[in-house]
Amino acid sequence: MSENVVVLLLLMQISNNYCARNELNIFLFSGHYEFVDLTHSFDNETIYWPNSLNFVFVKKIEELGADGSWYAANDFTAGEHGGTHLDAPYHFYRGGLHAGELPLEKLIVPLVIVDMSAKVNDDPNFVLYKEHLDYILNDNNGKPCIIIFKFGWSKYFNDRKKYLGLAENSNELNFPGLSEEVAKWITSSYKNVVGLGVDVASVDPGSSKQFPVHKITSRHGLYNIENVNLNRDIPEYGCTALVLPMKIKLGTGAPLRLVAICPKEQ
Amino acid sequence: MSENVVVLLLLMQISNNYCARNELNIFLFSGHYEFVDLTHSFDNETIYWPNSLNFVFVKKIEELGADGSWYAANDFTAGEHGGTHLDAPYHFYRGGLHAGELPLEKLIVPLVIVDMSAKVNDDPNFVLYKEHLDYILNDNNGKPCIIIFKFGWSKYFNDRKKYLGLAENSNELNFPGLSEEVAKWITSSYKNVVGLGVDVASVDPGSSKQFPVHKITSRHGLYNIENVNLNRDIPEYGCTALVLPMKIKLGTGAPLRLVAICPKEQ
Numbered sequence: 001m002s003e004n005v006v007v008l009l010l011l012m013q014i015s016n017n018y019c020a021r022n023e024l025n026i027f028l029f030s031g032h033y034e035f036v037d038l039t040h041s042f043d044n045e046t047i048y049w050p051n052s053l054n055f056v057f058v059k060k061i062e063e064l065g066a067d068g069s070w071y072a073a074n075d076f077t078a079g080e081h082g083g084t085h086l087d088a089p090y091h092f093y094r095g096g097l098h099a100g101e102l103p104l105e106k107l108i109v110p111l112v113i114v115d116m117s118a119k120v121n122d123d124p125n126f127v128l129y130k131e132h133l134d135y136i137l138n139d140n141n142g143k144p145c146i147i148i149f150k151f152g153w154s155k156y157f158n159d160r161k162k163y164l165g166l167a168e169n170s171n172e173l174n175f176p177g178l179s180e181e182v183a184k185w186i187t188s189s190y191k192n193v194v195g196l197g198v199d200v201a202s203v204d205p206g207s208s209k210q211f212p213v214h215k216i217t218s219r220h221g222l223y224n225i226e227n228v229n230l231n232r233d234i235p236e237y238g239c240t241a242l243v244l245p246m247k248i249k250l251g252t253g254a255p256l257r258l259v260a261i262c263p264k265e266q
Numbered sequence: 267m268s269e270n271v272v273v274l275l276l277l278m279q280i281s282n283n284y285c286a287r288n289e290l291n292i293f294l295f296s297g298h299y300e301f302v303d304l305t306h307s308f309d310n311e312t313i314y315w316p317n318s319l320n321f322v323f324v325k326k327i328e329e330l331g332a333d334g335s336w337y338a339a340n341d342f343t344a345g346e347h348g349g350t351h352l353d354a355p356y357h358f359y360r361g362g363l364h365a366g367e368l369p370l371e372k373l374i375v376p377l378v379i380v381d382m383s384a385k386v387n388d389d390p391n392f393v394l395y396k397e398h399l400d401y402i403l404n405d406n407n408g409k410p411c412i413i414i415f416k417f418g419w420s421k422y423f424n425d426r427k428k429y430l431g432l433a434e435n436s437n438e439l440n441f442p443g444l445s446e447e448v449a450k451w452i453t454s455s456y457k458n459v460v461g462l463g464v465d466v467a468s469v470d471p472g473s474s475k476q477f478p479v480h481k482i483t484s485r486h487g488l489y490n491i492e493n494v495n496l497n498r499d500i501p502e503y504g505c506t507a508l509v510l511p512m513k514i515k516l517g518t519g520a521p522l523r524l525v526a527i528c529p530k531e532q
Binding site for chain 1: 289290291293294295299301302303305306307308309318319323326330335336337338339340341342343344345346347350356357358359360366370371373374376409481504506508510511512513514515516517518519521523525527529
């Protein structure tokens with residue numbers, strides 16, 4: 001760390017160009033951090049919940065002018081809750097905030113990754129209980145943060161049937177998720193956690209009918225992030241999350257651009 | 267600055283909670299920075315270009331269960347180019363990147379605000395020429411950055427007719443913008459500038475028919491940001507821009523969440 005501080009001080013001294021002159025910009029663009037996109041792209045293949053309105057991309061204009069000029073523009077339709085997206089507390093709690101009302105102080109926060117993928121071991125019936133977490137969540141004095149649980153499911157995102165665990169001839173789903181116990185435990189014991197994320201289609205397991213995790217987190221003012229793209233490994237601690245949803249004023253949720261700023265491995 | 271560094275070092279030493287333990291998180295959440303939303307909300311009133319598909323918000327379900335549980339979800343349709351949004355280089359240049367292809371290194375960058383609002387003085391015919399800028403753009407050694415030009419137009423965003431300068435009984439528009447001269451000058455002399463922004467509906471003036479600024483910036487790989495919400499003043503130098511569009515893979519543009527991280531005034 002002391003080496004970084006020396007580098008920082010040197011950079012502060014030698015830099016005098018207007019594009020980067022202030023401490024945060026010097027720090028952020030020092031070469032010690034990288035930006036990692038945790039977002040799946042939106043196109044006509046993006047995974048949505050069964051019976052939800054999918055993202056549909058309509059090519060409107062692509063025009064090559066006589067003078068060689070080019071103009072292209074498109075329209076799209078979408079449900080709020082598909083692809084990499086945010087669930088606002090209002091989604092499952094009438095008194096909760098809408099997507100466009102969440103304060104930035106809850107959206108730009110330290111990021112904790114809890115990697116359960118080895119324990120899940122591709123089992124769609126895996127449910128995360130408190131016993132799985134005893135080794136990590138032993139600190140309740142922190143500043144606001146979000147926790148993203150990695151089940152190892154992002155690798156299936158291009159195979160809708162496998163990703164959702166769709167049964168033949170029905171809309172029954174089967175993929176890993178959090179237990180009611182874990183949601184209660186986090187919201188009661190870890191007041192600094194402002195949001196939860198998962199690399200599956202729902203914070204509740206695919207087989208859930210009552211969605212207790214959604215109900216508990218929403219009632220406590222936490223947002224949920226679903227379909228996080230964790231195809232790339234990032235450090236479990238030390239990254240900063242940029243959780244920036246489309247600002248749909250009264251949205252129950254919204255398409256999300258999720259980015260992690262992480263220290264580069266030395 | 268030396269005082270900030272002392273504070274930083276102290277914070278590094280006393281902090282040992284997992285939510286914030288790494289240098290960037292300590293720096294960012296030290297209390298010396300604030301997050302400023304430069305985004306207009308999306309709802310059925312959000313301003314789109316004439317003849318564009320507006321943002322239309324469809325309330326799908328709002329359901330209070332017999333057990334007191336709540337569930338709400340919506341759909342929406344939109345053109346890519348309305349409200350606070352990003353124009354990808356592909357919008358006006360066939361060889362340019364799409365919205366979902368822009369690298370994060372061009373989207374998280376130092377932010378320069380050029381405040382022309384006093385010079386514009388509410389005149390919708392104002393066009394920005396190089397002579398207006400001689401006092402600022404005298405440095406070409408910087409790291410990547412974006413420049414957002416403030417014409418003082420955000421205050422009209424709730425009045426579509428005034429904001430767009432719509433003529434009676436026609437789709438003729440009239441609002442301030444950049445000259446072709448300025449676009450050529452920036453793209454030829456300031457290679458570190460990766461994007462331009464404005465607090466009006468287009469980087470070209472409302473009366474433009476040929477859109478030279480769009481064509482020049484697109485061809486040089488710059489993105490444009492339109493309808494920036496500058497109702498709140500932020501420092502002209504020293505902020506960091508988070509330019510995070512909805513990740514529409516082949517979008518010519520996309521709804522944008524635009525946030526500035528700024529040093530708090532002492």
